[in-house]
Amino acid sequence: MKVKVIVTLKNGVLDPQGKAIQQTLNGMSFENVSEVRQGKYFDIEVKESDESKAKTQVEDMCKKLLANLVIEDYKIL
């Protein structure tokens, strides 16, 4: 089954890439954009039909590889 994961920077961690996108949008007539934060998205196909088992495995992957828990949070959708 397919598991979707979003990895985002924790609140308070500077996001210069998001800031650059926000400024670009402001300059493109989207003046009412006050903040942009960018994150990563993963679509993971796991050979496991049991949903909770698959999600437990993906959580393990997040902790070990996909997210840097010092500065990032992950969310399994």
Next chain:
Amino acid sequence: MKVKVIVTLKNGVLDPQGKAIQQTLNGMSFENVSEVRQGKYFDIEVKESDESKAKTQVEDMCKKLLANLVIEDYKIL
């Protein structure tokens, strides 16, 4: 209000970064991962309280800046 967007590569477009993640996971005892596709995630704060208006604006941003519609799809959550 806050609008969340996911931008993913279209099916069929090569994703070498996702492939590298998959191979790394396979080498880390996650042998049952058969595919990984990576995408981008945006958290956009729009000064607009009407949800449908905010989403229409964000859709416009996706078309003009956030996604390359030749090779990418976007989804507003």
